[in-house]
Amino acid sequence: MTALEATALLLAEHINRIAGDRDYATRMIGETLSRADREARSGFGGEWDEAGE
Secondary structure, three states: OOHHHHHHHHHHHHHHHHHOOOOHHHHHHHHHHHHHHHHHHOOOOOOOOOOOO
16 A cells, blocks of 8 residues: 555544544545556556546
C-alpha cells in the first residue's frame, strides 16, 4: 500500500465517523483504488465517458 492509498483510507475512516456510516466511505475508496489498479494493469488509456466511467 502506498502512502497515498493509506491516506485515502484514513480519510475514509474519518468521513465514516462524521457520517455515522461505518463502511460507506471506506468501501467507496477501496473500490475506487481497486478499479484504478485493475485499469493500470490493463493499460487503461485514461479516456472517460460522460458518466465518468
